[in-house]
Amino acid sequence: MFSYLFGVFFLNRFAKWKLITGSSLLVSLLTGCLILLPSYYIMLLIFGTAGFLIGATFYPVHLEILHQLGGTENQGSVFSLFFVCNSLFGLIFSLIGFGITSLPFSDTRQTQLLFLLFALLNLTASIFSAIYLRQLPEPHVVRTRIRLSSIGNLVTNKRLWMIIIIVFINYIAYTNINYVLPYLSETFHLPVRVNNLLSIIRVYFIGIIAAPIAGKITDLLHSASRIMGYTFLLHSIAIHIIFFLAAMASLIGFFVVRKLNHKSSS
Incomplete structure (x- = not known):
């Protein structure tokens, strides 16, 4: 959150392609x-420095x-195309990283190769940003100082706090899945590779x-809040189903073990 506040400051004072190019190169x-x-x-x-640079430049x-x-009519389509490309390249390079961890090297060498891959990806991103994003038109921005009254209006804005709460809840729901997966791997006896x-x-x-479907529906309904x-x-229904299946697996295992123990004792 601290880096996002600085992101607003940088966004109003520097060209967008310079921010992304510079931050990608530094990272x-x-x-x-x-x-x-x-x-x-x-x-x-x-x-910490790399995270601050990404939060203060790339995301905003x-x-x-x-x-x-996207303009006013095609926000969903543009965002969905971005997330499709982001997911596609993320899938490819995650599989490459997964392959690196499967190489017959020591943990130290595997870690170094992963850092090298990440450095090369950011270098490539900085080069493409310098070439293609420079062509985007830069709207005229009036550079005004951040005043205490403006900060006060933001703090007392109820809609802003509602958005913050929604995003925070969504973040909690998303991160909880990261903790659920190891639990499921232990419950269903999944190997670490399968879990990864x-x-x-x-x-x-x-x-x-999911991204193209969500983008198309958003443009049709013209309401991101309804989609959310x-x-x-x-999401809530899926989480309850996951825990129900996990509980059923544990319960079935308990009764099977109990029945086997009963037979052995008799």
Whole structure:
């Protein structure tokens, strides 16, 4: 959240292509430093700096670009195309990373190769940003100072707080799945590799299918809030089904073990 506030400041003062190009290049250099595997605290500093750069530049800039390209009628289509491409490339490079962890190397060498891959990807992103995003028109922005009265209006805005609460709840629901998967792998006795593949499929492959559908429905209904309401409802139902299946598996296992023990004792 702290980096997002700075993102608004940067977005009003610099060209969008410069922000993405510069941040991608800096993140690439920082990730390149991680290949040397410095001390623990240096790695924390590098990760924190890279996260701040991404939060303060990439996220606000790419949202601004998508809003600019989508206009008022095609927001859903533009955003869905972005998420399809994002999920597709994320799936490809996650599988590459999964393949790196399967190589017959030590954990140290595998980690270095993953950092190298991430550094090269950010370097490639900076090059493409410098070439293609420079062609986007830059709307005229009036550079005004951030005043305390403006901050006060934001703090007292009820709609803004409602959006923050919705996003926060969505984030909690999304991150909880990351904790559910290890539990499911233990309950259903899934190997670690299968669990990792399920994580990749959950994050990327499903997005490739779901994003175009959600984008088309959003443009038809002209209401993102209704789509979010339906999504939260389906998400809740899916979570309850997952826990029901896990509980049934544990319950069946309990009765099977109890019956076997009863037969052996008799």
